[in-house]
Amino acid sequence: MEVTQFRYLLLVLLLTCGLAPEVAAEVEESSDDPRAPRGPVWLTNVPAAMEFIAAVEVAVIGFFQDLEIPIVPAFHSMVQEFPDVSFGISNDSEVFSHYNITGNTISLFRLVDNEQLKLEGEELESIDATKLSHFISINNLRWVTEYNSMTGSGLFNSQIEIHLLLIIDKASPEYEKNMHRYQEAAKLFQKKVLFVLVDSGVMENQRAISYFRLKMSQLPALAIYRTVDDKWDTLPIKEVTLEQVQNFYDGFLEGKLL
Known part of the structure; x- marks a missing residue:
């Protein structure tokens, strides 16, 4: 799926989540269809990513240099499976550097203990939707x-x-x-x-x-x-x-x- 398509799915989520205007500005106007599925928030710079993570108890971000790899569709399916978890996505090099990401990675951030858990390398390449769901379920710790x-x-x-x-x-x-x-x-x-x-x-x-x-x-x-x-x-x-x-x-x- 093209990056621009994601942006059309996200405006409603941003407005209801109460994120700052500079974050919302990164997303174009959504479809008028209220039944449109919720998607991950597109994070195009470091301040947007930092605010996104700080605003919630649990955030899961897909850092994808390549949006065509097999895990990307599975990552999008998690957004519907875990409605109480905030999902973001980024391919910005500065965001990667800020969070010490060197390649395609899925990271889970927990506010309760300031943990950043990563799926990367061979582990990410071999994962599927079931294993990704298990990873999120196990590590979904809150206040x-x-x-x-x-x-x-x-x-x-x-x-x-x-x-x-x-x-x-x-x-x-x-x-x-x-x-x-x-x-x-x-x-x-x-x-x-x-x-x-x-x-x-x-x-x-x-x-x-x-x-x-x-x-x-x-x-x-x-x-x-x-x-x-x-x-x-x-x-x-x-x-x-x-x-x-x-x-x-x-x-x-x-x-x-x-």
């Missing part, structure tokens, strides 16, 4: 990441050693209020702690809950875990507060296990 079989692997692959879990039933009336407070707390612990949500109403999560020796009558609860030595602790709670999270974290680091 608060909901635990499942896919994200569990990504959590343990992170360089952040301390994981804090909120174990709560998402169907409970207190969920929304507690989740909001939990998300606010997560922003204050960037690069220190990975915040995880475990839905106790999901049968597949019972094994994770039993690992921390918690009974359903003790939920909701906080659990803290350190990956390097498998040390952990739990704290049954009535509601989430920042002070509670801070004290639980500090006590764990000081060895004051509950």
Whole structure:
């Protein structure tokens, strides 16, 4: 697909995402068809790429010197598969240099731990849509990441050693209020702690809950875990507060296990 065709698909996305005018100016007017599929944002300079990455929790950018390589159509299909992930695309040499890209590469940028994960070289040449989807699913970590079989692997692959879990039933009336407070707390612990949500109403999560020796009558609860030595602790709670999270974290680091 020609580069100019991408530009016609992107204006609506840019307007709804609230990106700055200089970013939107890089894209020509979109088709009038509201059913037109969403496409990756075309990043034509370093400031546009920097703002694009900084504005979201997870960004995936295709750095393609050659837009005709087989992985490009698969990359475009990911935009529809992951509507909560922001996708960009660039073939600008200055953008490549700024992000230390030397050839065709797909990079995933995470705000929660400032990670830049790359698929490049032979690994990129051999990848298909299924493997690319798996890569994004595993590494799609956010301020608060909901635990499942896919994200569990990504959590343990992170360089952040301390994981804090909120174990709560998402169907409970207190969920929304507690989740909001939990998300606010997560922003204050960037690069220190990975915040995880475990839905106790999901049968597949019972094994994770039993690992921390918690009974359903003790939920909701906080659990803290350190990956390097498998040390952990739990704290049954009535509601989430920042002070509670801070004290639980500090006590764990000081060895004051509950």
